[in-house]
Amino acid sequence: MPYSDGGLDTKLKHVIRESEVNTIYTDKAQAVAKINLGQKLFFDKILSGSQDISCATCHHPTTNSGDDLSLSIGVGGQGIGYSRELGETRRLIPRNAPEIFNRGATGWRTMFWDGRVEITPDGKMLSPADDKLPTDVLENVVAVQAMFPVTSRQEMRGRKGDVDIEGKPNSLAAIGDTDFEEMWARVMARIVAIPKYIELFKQAYPEVSVEKLHFAHAANALAAFQIHSFAFEDSPWDEFLKGNTHTLSEKAKEGAVLFYGRAGCASCHSGTLMTDQKYYNILVPQIGPGHRDSAGFDIGRARETDKKEDAFAFRTPPLRNVAKTGPYMHNGAYTSLYDVIKHHINPLEMLQEYDASQLDDGLEKTFRLNTSTILVMSQTFSSEVNVVPSLTEHEIEQLIAFLNSLTSPSTKNLSHLVPDSVPSGLPVDR
Numbered sequence: 001m002p003y004s005d006g007g008l009d010t011k012l013k014h015v016i017r018e019s020e021v022n023t024i025y026t027d028k029a030q031a032v033a034k035i036n037l038g039q040k041l042f043f044d045k046i047l048s049g050s051q052d053i054s055c056a057t058c059h060h061p062t063t064n065s066g067d068d069l070s071l072s073i074g075v076g077g078q079g080i081g082y083s084r085e086l087g088e089t090r091r092l093i094p095r096n097a098p099e100i101f102n103r104g105a106t107g108w109r110t111m112f113w114d115g116r117v118e119i120t121p122d123g124k125m126l127s128p129a130d131d132k133l134p135t136d137v138l139e140n141v142v143a144v145q146a147m148f149p150v151t152s153r154q155e156m157r158g159r160k161g162d163v164d165i166e167g168k169p170n171s172l173a174a175i176g177d178t179d180f181e182e183m184w185a186r187v188m189a190r191i192v193a194i195p196k197y198i199e200l201f202k203q204a205y206p207e208v209s210v211e212k213l214h215f216a217h218a219a220n221a222l223a224a225f226q227i228h229s230f231a232f233e234d235s236p237w238d239e240f241l242k243g244n245t246h247t248l249s250e251k252a253k254e255g256a257v258l259f260y261g262r263a264g265c266a267s268c269h270s271g272t273l274m275t276d277q278k279y280y281n282i283l284v285p286q287i288g289p290g291h292r293d294s295a296g297f298d299i300g301r302a303r304e305t306d307k308k309e310d311a312f313a314f315r316t317p318p319l320r321n322v323a324k325t326g327p328y329m330h331n332g333a334y335t336s337l338y339d340v341i342k343h344h345i346n347p348l349e350m351l352q353e354y355d356a357s358q359l360d361d362g363l364e365k366t367f368r369l370n371t372s373t374i375l376v377m378s379q380t381f382s383s384e385v386n387v388v389p390s391l392t393e394h395e396i397e398q399l400i401a402f403l404n405s406l407t408s409p410s411t412k413n414l415s416h417l418v419p420d421s422v423p424s425g426l427p428v429d430r
């Protein structure tokens with residue numbers, strides 16, 4: 001085949017073959033009735049203890065399925081997106097809300113920055129609820145994930161003594177932290193108390209009687225909505241992989257050659273969603289409230305495995321639409337792709353010289369850096385990231401051009417995913 005570009009396409013095809021790049025494939029064929037039900041549930045604040053927050057508050061279609069914040073703001077907060085405000089006496093959630101694009105992709109099996117939800121290659125569902133998880137009903141890893149936001153005090157449930165938006169006691173917050181079954185039962189009781197939901201569940205699950213409905217059925221519907229509605233495979237990069245070589249700028253092609261070649265990115269950002277779904281400590285600055293049981297740090301994967309060597313390791317994030325889904329890293333420590341790449345090139349130096357003024361006021365003062373922090377973090381540093389060589393400014397620009405080519409044009413306006421109203425009658429974030 002003749003190439004018009006002095007061999008760039010050939011070079012690119014070669015690195016792609018070498019690194020076994022595959023296009024994404026998402027099972028969009030979810031049942032329509034489940035998608036419709038899931039959409040309502042995703043936007044309905046009835047799922048939250050105080051009826052003041054929905055999944056969409058933090059994963060809104062108009063903010064690229066994330067919340068545009070470094071760290072999420074849960075129960076008690078006001079507004080959506082960048083202007084969302086923390087409720088009085090509430091703390092920031094220690095982590096960045098990830099985008100949720102393409103999570104129905106083949107091979108996707110982990111959830112959360114620390115992978116505390118996972119489906120193992122032999123189909124076993126792992127989660128914080130252990131054997132309480134209704135594995136017989138849950139259909140996929142997206143559904144398993146959807147079981148947990150309603151159990152999280154900070155995200156949706158609330159703390160003991162909270163009152164809801166009508167001033168009534170928040171009954172979900174009164175439940176003990178390990179009593180998952182009770183939490184799911186009470187949320188589900190609220191949902192099926194609304195006649196419109198019974199109708200929607202009957203359409204989605206004609207074979208299940210109302211008494212037999214479990215929150216896991218709602219979770220499957222939430223998953224169907226997310227899998228169907230946030231799946232996009234039309235980025236310039238996807239078009240290129242499908243054989244349309246003109247969709248990618250020359251600069252982006254050079255960037256791809258670097259990404260899959262000498263820059264070493266694909267050794268971790270591999271596969272369909274550009275992540276190996278493994279965990280690394282690349283010395284991302286610690287900002288935010290962290291966790292009380294870890295002296296205010298967020299020790300990431302180690303929270304899940306209890307292994308010292310996993311301290312400060314976080315899952316390699318997927319990169320589709322990444323140009324639009326900042327702030328970046330598990331805690332939103334960086335606001336530009338340029339800084340993110342610089343960080344990979346020289347993690348220790350970037351940590352030592354981290355400029356917290358890029359953060360919002362409230363967050364800036366939570367950045368802690370001293371020799372002992374650096375020492376503790378360095379002990380479990382993942383040397384795998386040393387594959388990233390020193391790169392010129394020009395090469396960094398090329399990599400950014402490639403990352404920009406991962407943006408699907410269809411994500412530009414997703415406001416059609418916001419329903420006019422939800423069955424509870426509670427206000428819909430828009």
Ligand code: HEC
Nearest residue numbers: 054055058072073074095096097098111112113146149155
């Ligand atoms: C207060 C904001 C907030 C709310 C409300 C919320 N989330 Fe999230 N979501 C987050 C944060 C923060 C994380 C990352 C947490 C972590 O890794 O520990 C996350 C993680 C996820 C992930 C995992 C993505 C991945 O790749 O690991 C999915 C999927 C998701 N949320 C869907 C939902 C659904 C469905 C709901 C409603 C049932 C919901 N979220 C409610 C903030 C929120």
Ligand code: HEC
Nearest residue numbers: 263264265268280284314315316317328329330340384385
């Ligand atoms: C050793 C594995 C590894 C290599 C190699 C690697 N990354 Fe990463 N990357 C990660 C991990 C892990 C994170 C998240 C770290 C955290 O949040 O603590 C990350 C974060 C990112 C992010 C932020 C995404 C988001 O949504 O927050 C981008 C962009 C990124 N990497 C691009 C690159 C590029 C470009 C290269 C090559 C120059 C590269 N990475 C090489 C593991 C790697």
